Amino acid sequence: MIATTYYLALSAILFSIGVVGVLVRRNAIVIFMAIELMLNSANLAFVAYARQFGALDGQILVFFVMTVAAAEVAVGLALIVAIFRSKASIDVDEVNLLRG
């Protein structure tokens, strides 16, 4: 039995990597993947907690997170495709029409 702490630490590390991905990468798709990574690290923490307390609710939450992630990816990728159609690029730095 591995202590829950380890899983939490691993989850924190993966989450941080995801954050860096969102903040640093310019490729919209990669940013998306980084967000998926963050969701996954959260899922990992959920499952670890679920085992810690012997309650299945954490696993159910993972289930819902996956559903939301699937929907989010579908819409997000569709948005990226739409942006690509008009800009011929998926560089997020080129999509700055909202500049003040």
Next chain:
Amino acid sequence: MFELVPLILAFPLAGLLINAAFGRWLDEKRIGIVASGATAAAFVIAVLQMLALSGNHFHAETVLLADWITIGDMHLPWQMRVDTLSVTMMLLVTGVGALIHIYAIGYMHGDPRFARFFVFLNLFVTMMLVLVSGDNYLMLFVGWEGVGLCSYLLIGFWYDKGDDNVGNARAGRKAFVVNRVGDLGFLIAMFLIFGAVGSLQFDDVLHFFEHHGAEVGGLATAVTLLFLVGAAGKSAQIPLFVWLPDAMAGPTPVSALIHAATMVTAGIYMIARSAPIFSLAPVSQMTVALLGAGTAFMAGTIAVAQWDIKRVLAYSTISQLGFMVAAVGLGGYVAGMFHLLTHAFFKALLFLSAGSVIHGVEHGAAASESAARGVAGEDYPSGAHHAHCDAQDMRNMGGLKDRMKLTFWVYLVGAVALAGVFPLAGFWSKDEILADAWHVGMVEGHWHGVAVYILLALAAIFTAFYMTRQIVMVFFGQPRSSAAEHATENPPTMTTPLVILAVLSVLGGALNLPGLHTLRRWLEHTHHFFHGIDFNLSVALSSTVLALAAIWLGVRVYHRRPLENATAPDQLQGVLGSVFNFLHAKWYVDELYAATILRLYEWQARFLAFQVDWDFWHDFVHDRVIAAAFRSVAAALSGPVDKGGIDRFFDGLALLVRAFAVRILRPLQTGYVRNYALGVMLGVIAVLGMMLVN
């Protein structure tokens, strides 16, 4: 068989719905067949009801259609009543109605609003049947208002014709408004009845008055007088008769059906229906009788001095309605109903024949005009009243006897019947009324009976005289216009109903021959008040002598020295002078109303509008007091307070906000997603840090 009675409403209703929905796609023939067929089917139902009644020992029967109004303890069912009185009216309405429908197919040929006309006619038949078949006063009132509406619609049917192109519409309005006065009386009467009895069912109400009427004193008198107001409006009695002559603006079949044969008799029907109440109120009865007799006399005198063929008939109608009202006022309900029936026959006949004459003359006008232009005779639609000479003015006619033979003969029959010459229908019914008056006056010794008798006898003399005058002016002598010269006989759809009605006018008296009293026996089953008196030979003889004398006089005045041309003065004008003018101007009744009621009303309205509303309320109170006060306060507020203080404060605030936004906030909006994400991250770190510190 009584359960068939709803069909009597359903048939005309279906006819009107079919024509209203599909009329624009149907040709005239089909529209006419639908409408006439619907009315004829209703007539068949009415005949079946009559047979059903005889099979039921003439006992009244009610048929419940639906619960209509239920408020608390008050129940007003939508219930139809089949008794001898209502069946009589049903037979009359549907029978004469069907004939007039058929006639109208020919008369309205080519009219652009052909389908609408028949929709209105069917609606009228439906409403009239609601009126006569209802089992309570409220249903009667629904029909009452419904026929009023139809009357309005049909008087103004050619709403774009008449004086200034709105004359017909105005006539319709006049009819409607004058009728409303009567309706008001009727309504108040209903309220009184309901307040006293708690029901409007005929049986309940009449039963109440028969057994407790004496206890409530003046109620019966009040109710009956108010009923009289209603009846005066609908049946064109003094003082509300003024609308009926104007109603001649409608197409002639309408005049025949509504303003001679059916709707105008609604008042008589209503009084007959309420006979038990009237019998409790001798004052009302006397009023009714005198009013009817007065109307009969007055309208008779006016009819003598009119030139418009339909106008003469209109006043004649008022006069005859006066006969009926007088009859029911004298308690001679059977005589009144009898005269109602016979009058329906010969007045419908006269109107339709007059329509035939007008139609013929219009054709003649069209033919002479096209002949003048050298164009072959075209079939001009009747609706196009484009003749340069008035096709209804008798002075433009003359000599039509040879050109419209059939019309002449049936017109003659109708006129003689109306004049009350033995043995035609009018003779029997009118004599019964006179006999009633004689009976009341001489036998029972009431003074008003004598007065009524005298007035009615005079009216009968006038009747014979003006009918003679009309016949002579229209059919004898030489044509006084090219239109009359070219007049032609009309198609069989128009003449066939004339012949049928002529036969009825001749034989109608058989309904209630002395000794047989068929009608009286029949009607007695509805109310035991429906009794009659026996034939009075002296009255009959005297009235016949008077009528013949009047005819002789008419022939003498008009036939010996015929009118020379269309613009020549009337022969009577020379004899009577200003009296003729007075009569021709209809006793100046319209002018009297204009001078009294209208002037007063207008003055009061003007006073209210200009003095009270405009000058006082608007100019003084609003403009001076309120507005000025408001304005001064607003000026104070807007000037120093708003502009000087508040505005400047917010302007400065806005400048500050703008400076802040431009200098600091705007540069933050880089438009880079990653930048925003960094902001989010900063926030997360900050929140986490705060949570840890705490």
Next chain:
Amino acid sequence: MSNVTGIVIEALIKSALLAFVLATAFAYLTLAERKIAAFMQVRKGPNRVGPWGLLQPAADGIKLLFKEELVPAGADKVLFFLAPILTMVPAMVIMAVVPIGPDVELFGRVVRLGISDLNVGLLYILSVASVAVYGIVLAGWSSANKYSLMGGLRASAQMISYEIALGLAIIGPILLAGTMSLQGIIAAQQHATWYVVWQPVGALVFFLAGLAEVNRAPFDMPEAEQELTAGYFTEYSGMKFSLFFMGEYIKMMAVSAIAATLFFGGYLGPFVEQMPWLGILYFSAKTAAFLFVMIWLRLTLPRLRYDQLMAFGWKVLLPLSLANVVVTATAIVLGG
């Protein structure tokens, strides 16, 4: 501890055995396909190498082994090399949860004929099947060839689309048996009849979707020769090519085996309880029957157009399988 070691050793032996059997079966499946094709087209087929051409697969293998491995200039070399392996591995791994016979006694211990029996066995099959698409997609992309890329894209779209119908078709047996374990489903069919009786629509959908999942005719769009030369493996040659080939045939076998297990009672048959080894025979026979049908279909039916294929998947199979699930669930609830 020795028990754990025994289990590990047993699993290793079974895995190796399975790999060997699958490889051999693949070899002879290619021969069988050629023979059957020849029979149906009234010709002889391979008959030169060995008696009745039985050594033909070995000859083919040796030929492919010694062929030159070509790598296109613009290719992504790592993925180009990885793709065939990624295709092969899921195909073999998927068989791990399929029981090929009842428990037997061997060397004094009860041996389960089948590597593992997961309580989420069917989910395992689905997840592995969903991963199988990577090899094809990456092969298509890494070849730096338009045809290959098209093939890869088609393959991914097709497999994602049909996976849904496949998954929904599997729900029928799960609902009936009340378990996701394949052993459990077979056991349930021992009491009831074969599930094809209760789930004819489910079986049909499963078979058709399975055909599409393994890119077999008439759903072989990713490798449509006329349009895409050879689709995603246009640029492959030698051993890498044979790995793709092997992957496809092993997937065929896997789909057949799973179909036989889910709807046709797996290893069940007469006298299995008395002679457990008979089970393997029954199982093989059923699987072979499916394989025969697949080959038969390929030789009979023309290829679908791509839009027809997608429309069929989304507008026919998916609603059908959904309706099947609804009807099955309703029937179970109503019938207790």
Next chain:
Amino acid sequence: MTVEFVLFIALGTIAVFAALGMLLSSNAIYSALFLVVNFAVVAAFYLLLGAPFIAMVQVTVYAGAIMVLFLFVIMLLGAERLRQPTYRLRWQQPLAIVLVLALLGFAGYVVATQVTGAWPGPLENAAGYGSPAAIGQLLFQEYLFPFEATSLLLLTAMVGVVVLTAVDERRRRRRPSKRS
């Protein structure tokens, strides 16, 4: 304990390196593949944590569907590499790293001080823990409403995607054909 711990360390290392690979590869395809590896390892963790159902769903949904969709879009757009490097927001990179280190510091502090001492060791899980049946029971009884809500969410997403990616047929038709 030791075997399991070694397994954990090995898998954890793979997970972290896969995540870093995702972060650092310049080619989006490699990023995606690294992420797939990461997901697979996380699935393995789920197995270790007694959640076989979630593990299988993780592989099916994340690896089998979501990442395939990513790959599909990357290939479709030909967008594995950005065309030209931009020099905007260079300053953000160090700032981001500093912030993330702060985050890690917070997390480490919390895990080290508050979680470790406060909790007993993980409970031994009852039989059937994490099985499809148990999850189904919970999902369709206690979490029925959220479950239905997610179905609505998915439907909405589906419609949204169709709308977003649909080519405007009218605009396409208005464009004059080159041949004519």
